[in-house]
Amino acid sequence: ADLRWSQFGVMAKGFEWGIAVHQGMQYGWINRIVMLIGCIAVWLLAISGLVMWWKRRPPSLSRRRTGAPTAPPGPRARIAALYIVIPLSILYPLTGLSLVAALLLDRAVRAFTRPKPVAAS
16 A cells, blocks of 8 residues: 555654655755764764763772762752653653663662671670
């Protein structure tokens, strides 16, 4: 069942246009150049973030720490993060699933690497 463009609904036309733009078939070579610049910018952002962290990494890395700052005191930061994360996890379920997996992995690592208490003598 082939459909012509005139038979497409508004949503179908929007999807087709978005796919064509994404694949570089819309707007000719200029679209491909813009998309290439966007890809290079994402790569540079990731690489520059790693380089900036490496230059400013804390000396505590020799003690098997990541150098992440400690959490702010009180529950306000956690509550604010939940107000952001929960709606985004509902909107993007795979992202929410990966966040839950990362949280569980973090809890498991903390449980196994927690220093054992020394008995008082």
